[in-house]
Amino acid sequence: MAVPDRVPPVSLLADAALFLDFDGTLVDLAETPEAITVPPGLRPLLRRLSETLDGRVAIVSGRAIADLERHLDCSAIAMSGSHGLELKLRDGTELPLSAPTGLDVARQEVDRFAATAEGLLAEHKPLGVALHFRRAPAEAARAGAFMADLAARTGLIVQKGKMVAELRADGADKGDAVRAFMTEPEFTGARPVFLGDDVTDERAFEVAAEMGGAGILVGPSRPSAARFRLDDVAAVAAWLEAAAGELQR
Structure with a gap:
């Protein structure tokens, strides 16, 4: 490119x-x-x-x-x-809208993970859940690894953005x-x-x-x-x- x-x-x-x-x-x-x-x-x-x-x-x-x-x-x-x-x-x-299978479990786990470090923020969306770490940049690697593992377990995909990772349905x-x-x-x-x-x-x-x-x-x-x-x-x-x-x- x-x-x-x-x-x-x-x-x-x-x-x-x-x-x-x-x-x-x-x-x-x-x-x-x-x-x-x-x-x-x-x-x-x-x-x-x-x-x-x-x-x-x-x-x-x-x-x-x-x-x-x-x-x-x-x-x-x-x-x-x-x-x-x-x-x-x-x-x-x-x-x-049709919420993907595994989203409820993903939301619960992201909520729990966000509570493990100050500055992490979970955001629920109609068809996904996002984990923001703009206020906790030192947690970026740990957050990314967690979201990748959770995606594999729930069948969702990871959508990466600026200081955020989101689990959502594919398609x-x-x-x-x-x-x-x-x-x-x-x-x-x-x-x-x-x-x-x-x-x-x-x-x-x-x-x-x-x-x-x-x-x-x-x-x-x-x-x-x-x-x-x-x-x-x-x-x-x-x-x-x-x-x-x-x-x-």
């Missing part, structure tokens, strides 16, 4: 479908999932982009959809949660979410553009490229399937504002 270091042109969103990761892309990362601060201009910016792109905007996150809805006004925006396992269309239609990723949305009438025929910061966004970058679009990496340079890069959350907001202004001319 190449190392993207070009700022995307604002014209990239012309006739595009826009897919946005949440943590680390639209909001800065925090020590815990609930400690994030949503920039005051984010909600109106998302509404403006949705109107300008005729509804071709979707949030694609590792968070559960219910969690996203606590932080955003998503009434007119499609959403995918739990790394592609949850999908909610723009009209509010949701695909049914979908963020790239699958992009493919699913691109079959919807308002997205069909557009070029997918995906913005994300984490290794969990790489499949979405790949799918966007396969479908004639592009990925935009947010954060420091690293090998990636993305073609372009923006420095941080503030740079994302500035670029989206500029692109929205260009599209409205």
Whole structure:
């Protein structure tokens, strides 16, 4: 993979479908999932982009959809949660959830493990359970080994992210979410553009490229399937504002 270091042109969103990761892309990362601060201009910016792109905007996150809805006004925006396992269309239609076998046991064991060291945090999701160690970086290796062993015993898979490991069902990723949305009438025929910061966004970058679009990496340079890069959350907001202004001319 190449190392993207070009700022995307604002014209990239012309006739595009826009897919946005949440943590680390639209909001800065925090020590815990609930400690994030949503920039005051984010909600109106998302509404403006949705109107300008005729509804071709979707949030694609590792968070559960219910969690996203606590932080955003998503009434007119499609959403995918739990790394592609949850999908909610723009009209509010949701695909049914089916909790994987072994999840209850995994949640209990992750809760117990999180209690063994200060700073570890267990987060229950509709289709998985995450173990955060951002406040306990010294526990990263032990946490990773525990989650790998638990995955093997429960039949779940490990989804690694920035200072977090999640046990979840197999069968979908963020790239699958992009493919699913691109079959919807308002997205069909557009070029997918995906913005994300984490290794969990790489499949979405790949799918966007396969479908004639592009990925935009947010954060420091690293090998990636993305073609372009923006420095941080503030740079994302500035670029989206500029692109929205260009599209409205």
